[in-house]
Amino acid sequence: MNIGCHLSFSKGYEAMGREALRLGADCFQFFSRNPRGGAARPFDAGDALALEKIAEENSFGPLLVHAPYTFNPCSADAGLRKFALEAMKEDLSRLGAFKGALYNFHPGSHVGQGVKRGVELSARLLSEVCSGNFSAKILVETMSGKGSEIGSTFGEIAEILEKSGTDAGVCLDTCHAYSAGYDIVRDLDGALGEFDRIIGLGKLKAVHLNDSMAPFNSKKDRHEKLGEGTIGLEAIGRIVNHPALRELPFYLETPNDPAGYAREIALVRKMRGEP
Numbered sequence: 001m002n003i004g005c006h007l008s009f010s011k012g013y014e015a016m017g018r019e020a021l022r023l024g025a026d027c028f029q030f031f032s033r034n035p036r037g038g039a040a041r042p043f044d045a046g047d048a049l050a051l052e053k054i055a056e057e058n059s060f061g062p063l064l065v066h067a068p069y070t071f072n073p074c075s076a077d078a079g080l081r082k083f084a085l086e087a088m089k090e091d092l093s094r095l096g097a098f099k100g101a102l103y104n105f106h107p108g109s110h111v112g113q114g115v116k117r118g119v120e121l122s123a124r125l126l127s128e129v130c131s132g133n134f135s136a137k138i139l140v141e142t143m144s145g146k147g148s149e150i151g152s153t154f155g156e157i158a159e160i161l162e163k164s165g166t167d168a169g170v171c172l173d174t175c176h177a178y179s180a181g182y183d184i185v186r187d188l189d190g191a192l193g194e195f196d197r198i199i200g201l202g203k204l205k206a207v208h209l210n211d212s213m214a215p216f217n218s219k220k221d222r223h224e225k226l227g228e229g230t231i232g233l234e235a236i237g238r239i240v241n242h243p244a245l246r247e248l249p250f251y252l253e254t255p256n257d258p259a260g261y262a263r264e265i266a267l268v269r270k271m272r273g274e275p
């Protein structure tokens with residue numbers, strides 16, 4: 001299986017590859033730039049190549065790059081939408097250096113404009129991003145529905161994808177899905193069946209594997225360490241072994257230090273029956 005965690009980009013690409021190996025990971029995620037949305041560090045092609053080599057030699061799963069969560073693709077402010085679009089294009093042009101890379105973004109918050117308008121704007125930005133013909137696969141993340149967030153229902157995600165007219169995929173976040181009201185603890189088959197009917201499991205390309213501090217259907221986005229939240233280890237075990245999910249790469253975004261990530265990666269491998 002491919003399991004990894006969120007890593008810091010502060011020391012560059014090769015350093016993340018080495019850190020992943022040290023933690024027992026064989027895939028990982030990082031923020032393309034400071035989550036506050038500042039400038040990206042200068043691109044270092046040699047450093048990127050060094051990571052590609054580590055990834056190839058160790059059969060890594062896809063590199064997952066997360067757009068800054070402060071970007072709001074459906075902001076009412078055209079200037080802010082343009083800023084997000086240009087930054088995403090810059091991120092994606094760099095990802096050409098990595099085979100099979102994935103690029104994940106949050107569909108945004110409508111902030112009073114209404115869900116319909118939010119979905120429209122997010123779909124428009126997705127379609128503009130995809131017109132750049134970048135090699136990385138773009139994924140829309142399922143959200144918890146906090147505040148005026150869109151994308152907390154599978155229906156809204158499906159609509160964003162459809163309206164965008166692109167072949168973008170989806171990243172399922174277990175914490176978000178549970179607090180959005182999809183009962184992946186007591187009825188995982190039901191929740192995934194609904195995903196399949198509304199979006200199509202073929203579109204699902206990655207899983208953010210997180211426990212949740214918040215109760216079921218609370219519309220709160222509070223990630224927790226595996227087994228310490230409301231989802232719990234038994235359900236996590238069913239999630240990582242589910243036939244519809246087990247071929248996908250899993251990325252931890254739990255509140256951990258590196259040692260905590262290493263323990264969770266080992267735990268998930270054990271749940272999968274790996275040595």
Ligand SMILES: [Zn+2]
Nearest residue numbers: 141173208253
């Ligand atoms: Zn996530």
